Amino acid sequence: MKYIRNDKAIKKLGKKVRLLRKEQNISQSQLSFEANVRINQIGRIERGEINTSISTIIAIAEALNVKVKDLFDF
Amino acid sequence: MKYIRNDKAIKKLGKKVRLLRKEQNISQSQLSFEANVRINQIGRIERGEINTSISTIIAIAEALNVKVKDLFDF
């Protein structure tokens, strides 16, 4: 991951997504469908494995019915 | 831009970056140096041309001395 400058924040973001998803009692599969992001990506994002894009994060935030800024309040 | 689902938000983000940069009276070149992101990327992000990564946005936020969430308050 040569272009990743801050993997701690990426992991925090992943945990935040997982937390919000769990709070709403939905599976990765359901979030995948709602956000139109492949379940592979959802998993990788939650595990903090990838440096995902703004567009993907926006789609996930919308699917979780939260503001994008709520995913970054750390 | 096949993976971009929300180009309006990407354009808003670019405008926000440019606004904050102008407010601090620094050039793209200076922001590029501070964030360790190439000036090409800074320009493309400000113009809303690309769907940049979380890592790059975090680096830019830090260079602008703002919270990441401040870039998404729209």
Added chain:
DNA sequence: TTAGGTTAACCCAAATATGGGTTAATATAT
């Protein structure tokens, strides 16, 4: 006008994310 600084607009190679699929592991319920 001229020089210098700033930004835009290209090009290319490499790194990474994404989509799409499969299979294994793990948890959960019956």
Added chain:
DNA sequence: ATATATTAACCCATATTTGGGTTAACCTAA
């Protein structure tokens, strides 16, 4: 214990970002 659902962990091809560079356009001051 046995299904069933959920998640992890792979693989690959393709799309996109990023780095790195160059050149042009535009502005501003000397």
